[in-house]
Amino acid sequence: MKKNNQRSIPKRVPMREQSAKERALNFNEVALGYGPEEAVAEASRCLQCKSAPCMRGCPVEVDIPSFVSLIAEGDFDAAIKKIKEKNCLPAICGRVCPQENQCEKFCTLSKKGEPLAIGRLEKFVADHERESGKISLPKKKGPTNKKVAVIGSGPAGLACAGDLAKLGHSVTIFEALHKSGGVLAYGIPEFRLPKTVVEKEIDFIKKLGAEIKTNIVIGKTKMIDELFSEGYDAVFLGTGAGLPRFLRVPGENLNGVYSANEFLTRANLMKAYLFPKYDTPIKRGENVVVVGGGNVAMDSARTALRLGAKNVYLLYRRTEEEMPARREEVQHAKEEGIKFRILATPKRFIGVDGWITAVECIKTRLGEPDESGRRKPVIKEGSDFLLPADVVIIAIGTMANPVLLEATPDIELNGKGYIAVKKNFRTSKEGVFAGGDITTGSATVILAIGTGKTAALEINNYLLT
Amino acid sequence: MFKILKKEKLAPLVFGFEIEAPEIARKAKPGQFVVLRIDELGERIPLTIYDFNEKNSSISLIFQEVGKTTRQLASLSRGDFIGDVVGPLGKPSEIKNFGTVVCVAGGVGAAVIFPIARALKKAGNRVITILGARNKELLILEKELSSISDDFFITTDDGSKGKCGVCTDILEGLIEGGQEINRVIAVGPAIMMKFVCETTRPHGIKMIVSLNSIMVDGTGMCGSCRVTVGGETKFCCVDGPEFDGHLVDFDELMNRQKMYLEEENTSLKEHEAKELKKGKCGCKRDK
Ligand SMILES: Cc1cc2nc3c(=O)[nH]c(=O)nc-3n(C[C@H](O)[C@H](O)[C@H](O)COP(=O)(O)OP(=O)(O)OC[C@H]3O[C@@H](n4cnc5c(N)ncnc54)[C@H](O)[C@@H]3O)c2cc1C
Ligand SMILES: Cc1cc2nc3c(=O)[nH]c(=O)nc-3n(C[C@H](O)[C@H](O)[C@H](O)COP(=O)(O)OP(=O)(O)OC[C@H]3O[C@@H](n4cnc5c(N)ncnc54)[C@H](O)[C@@H]3O)c2cc1C
Numbered sequence A: 001m002k003k004n005n006q007r008s009i010p011k012r013v014p015m016r017e018q019s020a021k022e023r024a025l026n027f028n029e030v031a032l033g034y035g036p037e038e039a040v041a042e043a044s045r046c047l048q049c050k051s052a053p054c055m056r057g058c059p060v061e062v063d064i065p066s067f068v069s070l071i072a073e074g075d076f077d078a079a080i081k082k083i084k085e086k087n088c089l090p091a092i093c094g095r096v097c098p099q100e101n102q103c104e105k106f107c108t109l110s111k112k113g114e115p116l117a118i119g120r121l122e123k124f125v126a127d128h129e130r131e132s133g134k135i136s137l138p139k140k141k142g143p144t145n146k147k148v149a150v151i152g153s154g155p156a157g158l159a160c161a162g163d164l165a166k167l168g169h170s171v172t173i174f175e176a177l178h179k180s181g182g183v184l185a186y187g188i189p190e191f192r193l194p195k196t197v198v199e200k201e202i203d204f205i206k207k208l209g210a211e212i213k214t215n216i217v218i219g220k221t222k223m224i225d226e227l228f229s230e231g232y233d234a235v236f237l238g239t240g241a242g243l244p245r246f247l248r249v250p251g252e253n254l255n256g257v258y259s260a261n262e263f264l265t266r267a268n269l270m271k272a273y274l275f276p277k278y279d280t281p282i283k284r285g286e287n288v289v290v291v292g293g294g295n296v297a298m299d300s301a302r303t304a305l306r307l308g309a310k311n312v313y314l315l316y317r318r319t320e321e322e323m324p325a326r327r328e329e330v331q332h333a334k335e336e337g338i339k340f341r342i343l344a345t346p347k348r349f350i351g352v353d354g355w356i357t358a359v360e361c362i363k364t365r366l367g368e369p370d371e372s373g374r375r376k377p378v379i380k381e382g383s384d385f386l387l388p389a390d391v392v393i394i395a396i397g398t399m400a401n402p403v404l405l406e407a408t409p410d411i412e413l414n415g416k417g418y419i420a421v422k423k424n425f426r427t428s429k430e431g432v433f434a435g436g437d438i439t440t441g442s443a444t445v446i447l448a449i450g451t452g453k454t455a456a457l458e459i460n461n462y463l464l465t
Numbered sequence B: 001m002f003k004i005l006k007k008e009k010l011a012p013l014v015f016g017f018e019i020e021a022p023e024i025a026r027k028a029k030p031g032q033f034v035v036l037r038i039d040e041l042g043e044r045i046p047l048t049i050y051d052f053n054e055k056n057s058s059i060s061l062i063f064q065e066v067g068k069t070t071r072q073l074a075s076l077s078r079g080d081f082i083g084d085v086v087g088p089l090g091k092p093s094e095i096k097n098f099g100t101v102v103c104v105a106g107g108v109g110a111a112v113i114f115p116i117a118r119a120l121k122k123a124g125n126r127v128i129t130i131l132g133a134r135n136k137e138l139l140i141l142e143k144e145l146s147s148i149s150d151d152f153f154i155t156t157d158d159g160s161k162g163k164c165g166v167c168t169d170i171l172e173g174l175i176e177g178g179q180e181i182n183r184v185i186a187v188g189p190a191i192m193m194k195f196v197c198e199t200t201r202p203h204g205i206k207m208i209v210s211l212n213s214i215m216v217d218g219t220g221m222c223g224s225c226r227v228t229v230g231g232e233t234k235f236c237c238v239d240g241p242e243f244d245g246h247l248v249d250f251d252e253l254m255n256r257q258k259m260y261l262e263e264e265n266t267s268l269k270e271h272e273a274k275e276l277k278k279g280k281c282g283c284k285r286d287k
């Protein structure tokens, strides 16, 4: 490591991936990842800065310099242990974290060239551990005889449950769907996050001692107050922001128009891309229009492409600059042939006999910045144009799902309809904590993990004082 | 895993299951439904909770074989397991003493209306039930419904039992005969519900329908089940399944129900081919 002279930084070791042409036709993972030599070579680029600026960018404060140096020494087992001290879902984070805005953004190397590929290294050691089958469990504290119910098995719930189990509490996760993982299971596609990887990471949380009960909707099957009367001492809500938003323009309920949540749930959770082997159907469009510019829009577009679409248009009302999607995903989408139509928005959906046939769009330009600091799109009157479409996917964001919230009027919400939490992740209801997207609105996996972990500490304090 | 405690054949292609599901049995209310998935390869489908028995820790479902999933479900027997059952979902029916309520059930809609009618009766309503089907073989729950109804009518399209015609004929007769009606509840095929709504609309009678849109999760997460009610998009699984019938866009509902006809056919054909291979011709399905 020391031999890296500041003036001549070696280039980032490229990661092998399926070619754009090949991968556009299958659902296999795009990134093939580093091999051991590549990982060691990349890790050796680390400058081991004393101040570790990278750690400032990590919401869960993984000791990045230490795990990277362990990889450079070839001690992969120790490296993964180091990561798992802070992050119990590394194979997932190594794949889906927006490292470019987090750890890698602060990497000293980025001032002179390409930052250290921290995400790829994390993925490498996590995969190495999983493939070797030697999964080591961290030390657990002795049983506290306290019971905690965690609602929702997305990253927030999993992280919270894992940490609570490590602290010696008895933890049960309640999940509404038949499968655990939240967005990791139903939203993010196989080609970006293989489901076997998600399952294995969830197995790890179970091995830590957390029990998962699927098919239970809290607020319907069971109420929060019942959990307390059944002997739970605290409750963590990690129910996500799962209610899809629609555009509210004419024709939105035509056949062939999907919310991204529905399209991705059919494809990922229900495996509709393997229909008819799997029973759940999905419409395979020839001309697909995806509305939105985030990760969800990219995932929808790339899924539609893999389902056999000839043309996939991505309609976004701002420019590529403002797209909230990860750069890498935008890049991948473009390489695969997704056609970007920026500065345009749907005006209405046109159908024949109840089926979508085209999207009437209108062009936009960027006006003054809005509250989020991004420039607001302004309609250009008279600039209408048509895009042919037999499938449309609306990926313009989500809101808080009302099922649990309606059943618990004593939990206060914030102005945007999400659960209001204090600094210590407490809600207005005694013994009930919350974290992840249900408190922040749609954010990131690592932020959900971060809030889940901090909430676990707060719950621990609450239980032991 | 959810154990099938009892299986019953109610009509050609209509079956009743009693399923062990203590948590759902404890919470279920009239008008609510479950979503089930038979196995790992299966689709998630909604079925109304026909009855619930807290003591037995069980719920009852009644379903008609219409496609692949219900066909496969019908091939299961007592002692078999269903992989996933989640519920109770949807908003419960509004149960109050409204006065006189007419319950109109078409086909397997009888299974949906029974728990509602029973609860309405218990709440002190005068319950008039109109049960309709294509022919007498397809009538289900005749005994059950008539036992909780103050007045009970049957209609069949072919006149093989009860009055020949459709349920709206009887309803019209009641209205025109001066019967005071405070509320009408209709459950059945969308087209039938639409006609019932058209019958009550001119008389300004409060009209409730239970909609059967295509669902996936049943928890408000996907929007597959969206319906237009009073010009607004609603999610049938969480905002419904019951809505004010006079505000429902039935044409849109019927259109959306047809979204996967092609795939449903493929799925059923594949399933039939597999059944044939296994030597099941289908004739043992009711065992
Ligand atoms: C398609 C898509 C792609 C994304 N890509 C990325 C990415 O590349 N990188 C990134 O960092 N982030 C990405 N995100 C965002 C990220 O996935 C979320 O921010 C994160 O999953 C939020 O975690 P969570 O635990 O708060 O909630 P969720 O993951 O939404 O999990 C909530 C869980 O709670 C369950 N639940 C809800 N209500 C109840 C109830 N009443 N009872 C029981 N269970 C209930 C739900 O079924 C669900 O399983 C993406 C999101 C989507 C949709
Ligand atoms: C709230 C609700 C309650 C219901 N209660 C009952 C009941 O008590 N008894 C009963 O027999 N039927 C009930 N249904 C209808 C039942 O869900 C469908 O008959 C079943 O899903 C058909 O599946 P299939 O694979 O056998 O047939 P398919 O061949 O797949 O479909 C036949 C028709 O059923 C509808 N359908 C298909 N898939 C779904 C789905 N995932 N969700 C909803 N509808 C679908 C479509 O309109 C389709 O054309 C209910 C539906 C809803 C929405």
Ligand code: FES
Residues within 6 Å of the ligand: B214, B215, B216, B217, B218, B219, B220, B221, B222, B223, B224, B225, B226, B235, B236, B237, B238
């Ligand atoms: S079935 Fe998914 S939102 Fe209603």
